[in-house]
Amino acid sequence: MKIELVFIPSPGIGHLRSTVELAKQIVTTDNRLSITVIIIPHASGGDVGGNNISSLFTTTTSHGDRLRYVTISVADQTTADRQPTQIYIGNQKPQVRDAVSKLADPKTRRLAGFVIDMFCISMMDLADEFGVRSYMFYTSNAAFLGITLHLQLMYDEKNDEMMSELDLGDDSVDELVFPCLTRPYPVKCLPRVFLSKQWLPFYLAQARKFRELKGILVNTVAELEPHALKLFSDDLLVEPRIFTIRQTDQFLI
Structure with missing residues (x-):
């Protein structure tokens, strides 16, 4: 049976680009694995970062249809109603739920988990609804x-x-x-x-939710931040498990 992962990046080109590159890396670890990236447009309703999203998914390797994206529709948010990114993203749960529900197929494809952006932590609730694990891609560094x-x-x-x-x-x-x-x-x-x-208080609440994740993929490597990563490898922080971008073949184990 095929395995499906759902990636939910924050609506910013810096977050989206690194998320897609990570997805390209992970999808090569197992031929049974497929990844769908849920694109949440900017609050203004424009493309993420003003870029052609499809160009980010262009790759020279043979992924076939195992790496794809779905862009949800959101209502424009006027300047007067502008909300913090985390709150705006949380408000898109119904649209994201609808998009994910179309991916799962009990006969051919098993939904294995959500990989959410550091600013999309509210999507853990949807992962719970679908009965799957939540992981996070932390686009900042380990320190x-x-x-x-x-x-x-x-x-x-x-x-x-x-x-x-x-x-x-x-x-x-x-x-x-x-x-x-x-x-x-x-x-x-x-x-x-x-x-x-x-x-x-908002950021402290976020950090508490980080500890409920199954694992965190950090946008770093051991050679770059040996001291910071030692904090996690020495079990000073028991949960969640921390993985670098070179350990993507381990994080679903």
Whole structure:
């Protein structure tokens, strides 16, 4: 029986291009495997990144029809109604559900799992509906993933105390120690979303959902980030399992 994976990238050319390249790599690992990439258009209704999407799927290797894409239809979002990317993507669940339901065929094709973008974490709910596993393709690097997960743990353990320490107007803490980094990191250099009381709860909730994934494929290799990846290989983070883009033949095991 054939095996089907569903990839759901974020609607940005940087995310889409790397996702498609990863899908090309994975589909070659098993001739029974097929991958469908669900394309979510930009909120404005235009093509992703203004590019010809079909050109991204052009390949010199013989994939046949085992790598394909489906573009869902979404309503235009006016500037006044513009929402954060994660919320916009979450609102497309009905259209994505319809697209995935047309892929599954109990007689010839088994849906094996969803591989979702770091900004499409809400699609885990759909994977649960279809009774399959959720994986994530993390288009950033292992160090940033380690920072995100460690901050989430620190906040959950220290709660209001930690919130005070990282407040934009608070200079009591200059540096933080992250296991994924080789030296202390200046608090003032943290991305603004981690220092904002408006956005921080949203990103912490995302990090908690990361831990529910079956596995995370990180856009890196061991030679590039040996220290950051050692954090995960040493079982300091038990779940989920972390894979580099060179380990794509292992992540479905």
